[in-house]
Amino acid sequence: MGPLGYDTNDLPQVGRSASDDVLPAEQGSRASWIEALGMQATIYATPAVLQYAQMSEQVLHPGAPGRMASFLHERSPAGPEFHAFRAPNVDTLYSNAWVHVGAEPVELRLPAFGKRYFTVQVVDAYSNSINISARTFGAAAARYWLVPPDWSGEAPDDVTVVRVATAIIWLLLRIQVLDGDLDVVHELQDQVTLAGGAPGGDLGPVVGADEVEEDWRAFYRAFDAVLRLNAFPRDEWVHVRQFRALGLLGPTPWDPAALDPATAGALERSFATAQTLLRSSRPQLGVATGTGWTRVLDKGAHGHNFLARAVMNHVGLGANVAEENTSFNTHVDSTGQKLAGRDGPHVLEFAAQPPHTAFWSVTLYHAETGRLHANPVHRHALGSAALVGDGGPARLVLSHADPGAANWLPCPEGEFYLILRIYSPGQEVVAGSWLPAPVRRGAGAADDL
Incomplete structure (x- = not known):
């Protein structure tokens, strides 16, 4: 059976309203409606806003290190x-x-x-x-x-x-x-x-990368700038048009001062709720493999899967398509317990190294911040280009303190997660027939050191 739905372009009985949507007059009902729309708008706009904020910091901000059309x-x-x-x-x-x-x-x-x-x-x-x-x-x-x-x-x-x-x-x-x-x-x-390239000119307001994740007004100023600069895909009009109720898509730039108190309060609440949702959903990025790892799907090609797209970009901007770089991530060990240095050491073993035609690596990050872990040996990843060994089976030891192992990847005492990146992956990786082994933890792993 084909996809549900039908084409209405040539059906005269399907109208095309140019009117604004009805906004509930009663403040409680209006707030509920705006909160629902605000959640959808925040999720939809998150990738675009985070990218715009990076552009703003890198080329628009006074004293920024770069300029348009220059690396x-x-x-x-x-x-x-x-x-x-x-x-x-x-x-x-x-x-x-x-x-x-x-x-x-x-x-x-x-x-x-x-x-x-x-x-x-x-x-x-x-x-x-x-x-x-x-x-x-x-x-x-x-x-x-x-x-x-x-x-x-x-x-x-x-x-x-x-x-x-x-x-x-x-x-x-x-x-x-x-x-x-x-x-x-x-x-x-x-x-x-x-x-080449069009003149930079006035591309919109200057916002900060942290600011758009903390202040709903900065977030929507950036979203408004994105819409004015880039528009949006035509097949997403039915979704995006409802954001007119939030003051977007109008003839003048978005202005929080123009919102009535009920709408402003509801937008602020929905933005905070959406940020909490995105943070809590990071471990769900991708599809579970049964080994504790999730395989990140549809990177750079999410289509209309707006929540997955938002979570992906909230974890990290600029994710590459899977054919170029297939990624797996894990927040847990083989028993389902969250990875934490205080419970280590942990061991990750590959009986056969990930199939690739370029290289592969495992990188370690703080679970809460997504930042790299500062450590005395300045080592944040291990992989085919940096392992001690002959290129055969690979064994990585994850530990807060130096375990005396050849392939030691330092981790914090608290919670952390891993990303396995396979650059120019082999066909079995792309097809999903190759999967990484689970991370082992605690005394069982320590006995092997």
């Missing part, structure tokens, strides 16, 4: 002080650029990367992603034109055209670091160039 390069791997977004990887150097795509193409030039892993993730305003990588276009030096969906020009033979969905796009470049060869990676970063 801002991280020169060292992420550490505990990294706060651009949660759950960063530590295997690559990040570079990112924000581009305002206009009527004319934006040209991206890449050098030859050889066998080194790289990807330029092209992210639209609502976190949908495509990749320019060895997997999709090869690793040779190349030119790419980033153009809007309706662009109808002609490109030179040596240019690859990449169509992007929204006016504001985020380019997230990752280049693998091998044996600490930062100088080589820096040279590659500096050879990546951008040319």
Whole structure:
């Protein structure tokens, strides 16, 4: 049986109302209605707002380190002080650029990367992603034109055209670091160039990344800016049009002062409720595998699964599509107990290393914050590029104190979680026939050390 529903475009008896929705006049009923809409709006807008806040901090804020259509390069791997977004990887150097795509193409030039892993993730305003990588276009030096969906020009033979969905796009470049060869990676970063793009101009209000998670007014100012800059997919109109009751989609920028007290109070409450929901839902990211791990699905391609999309971006912005980087995460051990250093040590063993054509790594994060754990050996991940061993079976020891094991991954005394990333995953990983083993804990694990 096909999907439920039918096309109404050619049915004359289905009207198209241009009127505003009815708002309940009674304050209690109005508050209940606005709280329901506010929850939906917060969940829908979370990826776009978090991205807008990053753009704001990086290129719009007075004194910001970057500018539009120019790459801002991280020169060292992420550490505990990294706060651009949660759950960063530590295997690559990040570079990112924000581009305002206009009527004319934006040209991206890449050098030859050889066998080194790289990807330029092209992210639209609502976190949908495509990749320019060895997997999709090869690793040779190349030119790419980033153009809007309706662009109808002609490109030179040596240019690859990449169509992007929204006016504001985020380019997230990752280049693998091998044996600490930062100088080589820096040279590659500096050879990546951008040319073109619409003028930055007044792109909207300046907001902070922390502010939009704490202040409902900052969140909705950012959401209003996103809508004005990028609009939204036409097939989501039936969902988004109801947000007009919140003061959005109007002829002038959203203004909290224009809301009546019942509406403002209800929006504030619904925003707080949504933030609590997102925080509590982080461990549910993906589908359970039966081994304590969840496999993160639909990364960068959530479609209309708005809650999953919001949770994914609340855990960490810029998640790559599964074909480029398949991810698993776990907050629990083999018995279902939450991972915590005070209950360790813990052991994670792979009888056979994760199938890949690039590399894999396991990274450890604080459960509450999603940040990396500061530790005396400055080690935040272990994987195929950093394990002590011959590339066969892999055994990682997770412990707060040094256990004297070769492959020690330090963890905090409190709760933590793990992300397994498999870059350029093997077909059995993509198909779901390969799964990571559960994490073992406590005395049973310690006996093996």
